[in-house]
Amino acid sequence: MxxxxxxxxxxxxQNRALTEPYAHGNRLLxxxxxxxxxxxxxxxxIPAVFVTINGMRNYRALTFILLITAFFAxxxxxxxxTIAHERSAIRQFxxxxxxxxxVPVATTHLESAGNIDLGPLEVMLTxxxxxxxxxxxxxxxxxxxxxxxxxxRAMLASLQDPNTRFLDPDQLKLVSEAMRGQYHGIGAxxxxxxxxxxxxxxxxxxxxxPIDDGPAAKAGLRAGDDIVAIxxxxxxxxxxxxxxxxxxxxxxxxxxxxxxxxxxxxxxxxRIEEGIPILKAERMLTSEDDxxxxxxxxxxxxxxxxxxKVKTEAFFVQxxxxxxxxxxxxxxxxxxxFTDRTPDELESxxxxxxxxxxxxxxxxxxxxxxxxxxxxxSAAKVFIPGRVFAIEHKSRNRKVPIRVEQYPxxxxxxxxxxxxxxxxxxxxxxxxxxxxKDNIAAKIVGxxxxxxxxxxxxxxLRDGSGIAMTTxxxxxxxxxxxxxxxxxxxxxxxxxxxxxxxxxxxxKLLRSMTRSLVSTQSGT
Amino acid sequence: xxxxxxxxxxxxxxxxxxxxxVGFIAPDVLASHGDLRSVTSSLQLLPQRLETLLVQAQxxxxxxxxxxxxxxxxVLEQLKADYYGQGNIDERRLTYSAIRGMLSALNDPFTRFLDPDEYKSMRxxxxxxxxxxxxxxxxxxxxEVYVKEPLPDTPAMRAGVKANDVIVSVDDKPIKNLDxxxxxxxxxxxxxxxVKLGIRRTGVPRIIxxxxxxxxxxxxxxxxxxxxxxxxxxxxRLYQFNEQCDTQFDQALTQLEKQNLKxxxxxxxxxxxxxxxxxVDIGSRFIxxxxxVVIQERGGQKNPIYVKEEKHNHKRYPLVVLVDKHSASASxxxxxxxxxxxxxxxxxxxxxxxxxxxxxxxxxxxxxxAITTAKYLTPNGTDIHKKGxxxxxxxxxxxxxxxxxxxxxxxxxxxIQVLKVKMGLLPNSVLDELKKAAQAGSTxxxxxxxxxxxxxxx
Numbered sequence: 001m002x003x004x005x006x007x008x009x010x011x012x013x014q015n016r017a018l019t020e021p022y023a024h025g026n027r028l029l030x031x032x033x034x035x036x037x038x039x040x041x042x043x044x045x046i047p048a049v050f051v052t053i054n055g056m057r058n059y060r061a062l063t064f065i066l067l068i069t070a071f072f073a074x075x076x077x078x079x080x081x082t083i084a085h086e087r088s089a090i091r092q093f094x095x096x097x098x099x100x101x102x103v104p105v106a107t108t109h110l111e112s113a114g115n116i117d118l119g120p121l122e123v124m125l126t127x128x129x130x131x132x133x134x135x136x137x138x139x140x141x142x143x144x145x146x147x148x149x150x151x152x153r154a155m156l157a158s159l160q161d162p163n164t165r166f167l168d169p170d171q172l173k174l175v176s177e178a179m180r181g182q183y184h185g186i187g188a189x190x191x192x193x194x195x196x197x198x199x200x201x202x203x204x205x206x207x208x209x210p211i212d213d214g215p216a217a218k219a220g221l222r223a224g225d226d227i228v229a230i231x232x233x234x235x236x237x238x239x240x241x242x243x244x245x246x247x248x249x250x251x252x253x254x255x256x257x258x259x260x261x262x263x264x265x266x267x268x269x270x271r272i273e274e275g276i277p278i279l280k281a282e283r284m285l286t287s288e289d290d291x292x293x294x295x296x297x298x299x300x301x302x303x304x305x306x307x308x309k310v311k312t313e314a315f316f317v318q319x320x321x322x323x324x325x326x327x328x329x330x331x332x333x334x335x336x337x338f339t340d341r342t343p344d345e346l347e348s349x350x351x352x353x354x355x356x357x358x359x360x361x362x363x364x365x366x367x368x369x370x371x372x373x374x375x376x377x378s379a380a381k382v383f384i385p386g387r388v389f390a391i392e393h394k395s396r397n398r399k400v401p402i403r404v405e406q407y408p409x410x411x412x413x414x415x416x417x418x419x420x421x422x423x424x425x426x427x428x429x430x431x432x433x434x435x436x437k438d439n440i441a442a443k444i445v446g447x448x449x450x451x452x453x454x455x456x457x458x459x460x461l462r463d464g465s466g467i468a469m470t471t472x473x474x475x476x477x478x479x480x481x482x483x484x485x486x487x488x489x490x491x492x493x494x495x496x497x498x499x500x501x502x503x504x505x506x507x508k509l510l511r512s513m514t515r516s517l518v519s520t521q522s523g524t
Numbered sequence: 525x526x527x528x529x530x531x532x533x534x535x536x537x538x539x540x541x542x543x544x545x546v547g548f549i550a551p552d553v554l555a556s557h558g559d560l561r562s563v564t565s566s567l568q569l570l571p572q573r574l575e576t577l578l579v580q581a582q583x584x585x586x587x588x589x590x591x592x593x594x595x596x597x598x599v600l601e602q603l604k605a606d607y608y609g610q611g612n613i614d615e616r617r618l619t620y621s622a623i624r625g626m627l628s629a630l631n632d633p634f635t636r637f638l639d640p641d642e643y644k645s646m647r648x649x650x651x652x653x654x655x656x657x658x659x660x661x662x663x664x665x666x667x668e669v670y671v672k673e674p675l676p677d678t679p680a681m682r683a684g685v686k687a688n689d690v691i692v693s694v695d696d697k698p699i700k701n702l703d704x705x706x707x708x709x710x711x712x713x714x715x716x717x718x719v720k721l722g723i724r725r726t727g728v729p730r731i732i733x734x735x736x737x738x739x740x741x742x743x744x745x746x747x748x749x750x751x752x753x754x755x756x757x758x759x760x761r762l763y764q765f766n767e768q769c770d771t772q773f774d775q776a777l778t779q780l781e782k783q784n785l786k787x788x789x790x791x792x793x794x795x796x797x798x799x800x801x802x803x804v805d806i807g808s809r810f811i812x813x814x815x816x817v818v819i820q821e822r823g824g825q826k827n828p829i830y831v832k833e834e835k836h837n838h839k840r841y842p843l844v845v846l847v848d849k850h851s852a853s854a855s856x857x858x859x860x861x862x863x864x865x866x867x868x869x870x871x872x873x874x875x876x877x878x879x880x881x882x883x884x885x886x887x888x889x890x891x892x893x894a895i896t897t898a899k900y901l902t903p904n905g906t907d908i909h910k911k912g913x914x915x916x917x918x919x920x921x922x923x924x925x926x927x928x929x930x931x932x933x934x935x936x937x938x939x940i941q942v943l944k945v946k947m948g949l950l951p952n953s954v955l956d957e958l959k960k961a962a963q964a965g966s967t968x969x970x971x972x973x974x975x976x977x978x979x980x981x982x
Contacts, residue, residue: 064536068543075547082573083551120619121600123887125593127623127637130885134897135635136822145589147629151596154625155618161609262923395608454609459602463590467599470609 149465157238161470162192163456169464174287178370181319181339185286185312186293187214188221189369189426191452192278195226200246202237203278204228205285207297208450209369209424212317212336219310221297223367223424223450228305229296230284234275244268289314320345324356330510331358332503335379338371338428343378350382350413359514360416362506365433366446367424373402373455376428381407383417384439390431390474392455402474404435416513417442418506421489426450430487431474437490438477443513445506446493448486545570596622620891632896634882640890649743650799652768655715658741659685661704668692669699669707671723675744683736685723692731693722713738745769748776749928755949756786757940758841761928762806765798765854770805770835777809777838787842787943790858793872793927793935797853800881800900807858808835810843810867811903817857819881820899820907828903842946843868844939847915852876860902860913869946870915871939879909917942917958 128147132139139147153166167175174184189209194201207225210217228235237243247264276284284293291312296305319342322333331353335346353361377389385407392400419433419442430449436442455472475481482488491509493502545567552566603613623637638646648654658678659671671689674680693699694710702710711719715738723732745768747761758780762769780788790810797803800817807816808831815828845859845868856875862868881898901907917938925932930940938958944950 064539067540071540071543072547072550075544076550077547078544078577079548079551079573082577119889120615121593121597123889123891124596124619124623124626126885126887127626127893128592130893130895131627131630131635134822134883134885134895135630136632136880136896136898138822139630141589143629144592147626148590148592148595150629151592151622151626152599154628155596155599155622157625158618158621159603159607159609159613164607164609393608395606457606461590461595465590467602469603469607471606472608 145463149463152465152467156467156469160194162194163452163454163468163470165468167458167466167468169466170287171283172458172460172464172466175458175466178337179340179372179375181317181337181341182314183211183214183317184289184314185284186216186219186221186295186310187211187313187315188216188285190227190282190285192282198246200243202239202243204237205235205278205281208426209367211369212334212367214315214317215310215313217367219308221295221308221310222299223422225297225299227281227285227295227297230276230281231294232296234271235281236272236275236277238278240272240275240277244272285312288312320349322349322353324353324358325507328511328514329357329359330507330514331361332364333361334364335368335429337368338375338379340375342371342375343381346379347382347411351411354411354413358415360418360510361413362418362420362503362510363433363436363442364420364503365425365429366420366422366502368429369424369426369450371428373428376432377402377404380432380435381405382411383413383436383442385409385412387435387439388477389435390453390476392472393475394472400472414440416510418510418513419444420502420506421446421449421487422495422502423447423450423486425487427452427454430482431476434476434479434482434487438479443491443509444487444489445491445509446489446502447495448488448492449482451482451484451486453481453483548573592626616889623893627893632880634878634880634894635896636894638884638892638894643884643886643890643892646884646892649764650766652745652766653740653742654712655738655740656708656712657683657685657719657721657736657738659711661691661708661711663704664690669702669704675741678741679736679739683734685721685734685736686725688726689732690724691721692724693720695720696722698722715740742768744772746772746776747928748780750780750783750785751789751930751940753783755944755947756784757789757943758783758785758787759789759791759928759936761791761793762795762855764795765802765806767799767802769798769802773806773809774837781838785841787844787947789844789846789936789939789943790868791846791927791936792851792855792859793846793848794850795852795855796850797855797878800854800857803854803857804829805832805835806854807861808832809838810840810858811861811865812836812840812867814865815903816861818901818903818905820901822898826901840867842943844943844946845870846935846939847872847875847913848921848935849873849876849912852878856908856913857900857902860906860908863913863916864903864906869917869942870913871917871919871942872915872935873918873920874912874914875908877908877910877912879907879911917955919958 149166149168156165177184188207188211191206191208192203193206195204205227207216207221207223207227209223210221244265247268284291289312293310293312295308295310297308298305317337317339319337319339320333320335322331324331333346333349333353335342350361380389381404384404387404389402389404392402394400417436417440419436421430421433421444425433425446426449430451431453433442433444433449437444453474454470455474457469457471459467459469461467473481473483479487491505493505495502548570549563549566553563600615600618603618604615607613620637620639627635627637657680658675659680660673660675661669662672664670669691671680671685671687671691673687674685691699691707694707697710699707699710711721713719718735718737720733720735723734725732743764743766745763745766747763749759751757751759760773760776760780762773777785777788804816811831813831815830818826818828820826843862845862847855847859847870851859851872852875856878859870859875863870879900880896881900882894883897884892884894886892899907899909902913919935919938921935922932925934927933928936930937941950941954941958945952945955
C-alpha cells in the first residue's frame with residue numbers, strides 16, 4: 001500500500017486508518033491507479049463487487065475486498081473442519097482395523113440411508129428435549145454422556161444376542177489387553193447364555209474356556225462350567241424377578257398355607273437382594289485382580305454343585321509353545337490363545353519343526369478361544385496361504401469369501417496334520433480347525449467344539465466406550481455349518497482326567513497318516 | 525463522523541455472506557471435478573454442516589461426552605446395515621429400549637417411559653373409567669379366576685353376575701391356565717360390544733352363560749362404611765387419586781352424614797397416589813386455609829397451591845388418617861397437609877416417601893414419558909422424598925389381615941380408639957399408652973425392602 005503522507009505504512013497506522021479514518025483528520029489518500037488494478041481483478045471474478053465498490057471511497061473498497069477474502073477464508077476453513085469432523089465420525093462407527101477386509105462401513109451407511117423411518121428417532125428426540133427442558137434437576141453434559149451410554153446398553157441388550165452389547169471403557173480396554181496377551185480376573189472366557197428350565201428362561205454365566213496357566217485353569221475349572229454363585233451369593237439373571245414371580249405363581253396355584261408362600265417370597269427376596277447381577281459378576285471375574293473368590297459351579301455329569309476357590313490376577317499368556325517327540329519325529333504345537341504375537345510365534349514354531357524334520361503336526365486347539373479374524377487369517381498362513389478360510393454370511397444376503405494371507409511357498413507346512421478340539425475350542429479356534437480340515441484334509445480329534453461361528457465387530461466410540469455387534473457368521477467352505485451344534489470331530493474322544501486320551505489318539509492317527517504318506521510316496 | 529448508508533450496507537453484507545458460502549463449498553467444488561450435482565448437494569447440506577461445526581465446538585468444551593441422538597442414530601443405522609444376529613431389528617422396540625435405558629441413567633425411578641399399552645391403561649386409571657362389564661376379578665386358591673365383586677350399577681350386576689362366580693370361558697374360549705391379566709384383557713373391549721361369559725356357580729350343576737354388553741364403567745375409588753353407628757364413626761377408604769375420586773368422596777361423605785357422622789377415619793393405606801389436582805381437591809376438604817402443598821419448581825421457585833374454598837361444603841369432623849408404607853405421592857400430599865396443619869391424627873406406619881411431581885408427556889406414536897418436573901413440600905416446607913411421613917401414632921400391621929376387618933385389622937382398631945380419644949369418648953391416657961406401645965414396638969419394625977420400592981409405580 002502506498003501512502004502519501006510521511007508516516008511509515010506500518011500495520012498499526014493502517015489499522016487505525018481502517019477503523020477511524022476521519023476522526024483525527026489524518027485523511028489517507030490512496031494511489032488509485034494501483035488499487036484499481038486489484039479492484040478490476042476482483043471485478044472480473046465477481047462483477048457485482050465492482051458495481052458496489054464503484055460508489056464507495058476507494059480505501060473502503062479495499063477494506064471490503066479484504067473482508068470478502070477473510071470471509072471466504074473463514075468459510076473455507078470451516079468446511080475443512082467439518083470434513084475432518086465427518087471423517088472422524090465415520091471412523092468412530094467403523095470397525096476397528098482388525099476386522100474383515102473388504103466392505104467399508106461408510107458405503108453400507110449410504111446403502112441403507114434411503115429407508116430411514118424417522119418415527120422412532122423423533123420420539124427419542126422429543127423425550128430428550130422434554131428432559132432437557134423439564135426434568136427437575138437440570139441435566140448436565142456428563143448426565144447426557146451417561147444417558148447415551150445407558151441408551152446404547154439397553155438398546156443392544158434388547159436384541160438378546162450375547163455377542164451384541166455395549167462395552168464400558170474398562171471392558172474395551174480388556175479386549176485390547178487380551179490382544180496383547182494380558183488377561184485379568186480368573187483368566188477365562190465367559191459367555192452369558194440363555195438356558196431354559198421349566199417355564200422360565202434365564203441367563204447363565206458359562207465358563208467357555210479357561211485360559212492356559214490362568215487361575216481358573218489352575219483351580220481346575222473346566223470349559224462348560226455354569227457359574228451359579230460367587231462367594232455364596234447367587235449370580236442373578238438380567239430379570240431376577242422372573243423366577244420369583246414364577247415361583248410365587250406356582251405356589252399360589254397349590255398354595256394352601258399362606259406361611260409357606262410367605263417363606264418362599266422371603267427367601268426369593270433375600271436371594272435377589274444378596275445376589276450379584278450377571279453383568280457385574282462377569283465383570284468381577286474378568287477385570288478385577290487380586291481377590292480370592294469362591295465359585296460355585298454346576299458341571300455336566302456331576303450331580304452336586306462344586307465349590308472352587310480361585311484367586312483373580314493379571315497374567316501374561318505364552319500364545320504358542322511347541323515340541324518334537326524324539327522317537328517318531330512328530331511335532332506338537334499348543335496354540336493357547338490368539339494375540340498379536342500368535343502369527344509370528346506360530347510361524348517360528350512351524351519353521352522350527354520343519355527344520356528339525358518333523359513328519360506331521362498335532363495342533364492343539366483345546367481350550368483356545370476368542371481372537372479376532374485378522375489374527376487368525378495371519379496365523380493360518382503357515383498352513384493354508386491364500387486359501388479361502390470361510391464364507392462370511394452377512395446381512396442383506398451378502399456372502400463374502402474370506403482369504404488367508406499369502407506366504408512364501410517354501411515355508412508353508414505341507415505335511416499331515418491333526419487338530420485337537422474340545423468344548424472350550426470356541427470362535428476363531430473352531431473356525432481355524434474347520435478351515436484346516438476343508439483345505440488340507442487335517443483330521444479333527446476330540447470333543448465337539450463350542451459352536452459359535454459369529455463374527456463380531458468392535459466399534460470404539462469417541463468417549464472410550466465401545467460396541468460389540470454380531471455382523472456375520474463364518475460358514476465353513478465344505479463342512480456343514482456348526483452354529484449352535486459345535487464342530488463334530490472326525491474321531492470322538494472324551495476327555496479323561498487321568499490320561500490325555502485325546503492326545504494319544506491324535507498321535508496314533510498322525511503316525512498312521514505319516515506312514516501312509518510314506519508308503520504312497522515310496523509307491524510312486 | 526461517517527454515516528452508514530443502509531442501501532450500501534445490505535448488498536455489502538450480502539456479498540460478505542456469499543463470500544463465506546462460496547468459501548464453504550469451495551472444497552466440495554474443487555473435489556467434484558465439475559459435477560454440478562455435488563455442488564447443489566453441498567449447498568443443501570450447508571445448514572447441517574454449520575450446525576455440526578457449532579455443536580462440535582461446544583462438545584469439545586464439554587470434554588466430549590457422547591451426543592445422545594447422534595450416537596443412537598448412528599448405532600441404529602449400523603445395526604440396520606450390518607447386524608447379523610438372532611432377532612430382528614425392530615426399530616420401535618430398539619428405540620423404546622434405548623429410551624428406557626436413557627431414563628434409567630437419571631436414577632429417578634419415577635421418570636419413566638410408557639409404551640402405548642402402558643400409557644393407555646394409565647390414562648384409564650387417571651380418568652377413572654374403562655369400558656368393560658364392571659366385575660372385580662381375582663384368583664382363588666385353585667388358580668381359577670373368579671368374580672370377587674360385581675360393582676354396583678354396572679353391566680355385570682345387571683346381568684346377574686354374582687360374587688364368587690368362577691369364570692370358565694370368555695366368548696366360548698376356555699380360560700384355563702390363563703393369567704388374570706389375560707382374562708381381563710379378553711373381557712374388556714369397546715363400549716356397545718358383547719362378551720359371553722361361561723360361569724360356574726356353587727350349587728348350580730351346569731355352566732351358566734351370560735351375554736353382557738360392555739359399557740363405560742367407573743372405577744370405584746371410594747369405599748365407605750359406618751363403623752359405629754352409636755358413636756357416629758365413619759370410615760372412608762380411598763383407593764387412588766383420579767379425576768373421579770373427589771366426586772365419589774363427596775357422595776360418600778354425604779351418605780355418612782345421613783347416618784349421623786361424628787368422627788371420620790380416612791384410610792389411605794395402599795393408595796399409590798395419582799393426580800396432583802385430585803390430591804389438592806381432597807386435601808381442601810380437610811384443611812381450613814393456606815396451602816395444601818408447595819410445589820418447588822425446577823430452579824427452586826416455590827409455588828404454593830392453596831385450599832379450594834368451594835370444597836368446604838361439609839362440616840369438619842374429628843379426623844384420623846390411616847397410612848402405611850404403600851401410601852405414596854398424592855396420599856402423602858394429603859396426609860402431610862393434615863399432619864402439618866394438625867387437623868387430623870395419622871395412624872399406621874411411615875409412608876412411602878415420594879416427594880416428586882411427574883408430568884406425563886404424550887409422544888408422537890401413542891407412547892408417553894413421565895418426567896419428574898418438580899418437587900413438592902408439605903405446607904410447612906418439609907421435603908418428604910425418600911423419607912416418608914412418620915405417623916403420629918405408630919401401629920405396625922400384622923403379617924396377614926383383612927383390610928376393614930376389625931378382628932384382624934389392628935391398625936383400623938387402633939385408629940378407632942384414637943378417634944374416640946379425639947372425640948372425647950375415651951380418656952387421653954389411652955392415646956399415651958398407644959404411643960408408648962408403638963415406641964416399644966418400633967425397634968423391631970422392618971423397613972421397606974428395595975424390591976417393594978422398585979415395584980411401586982406411582
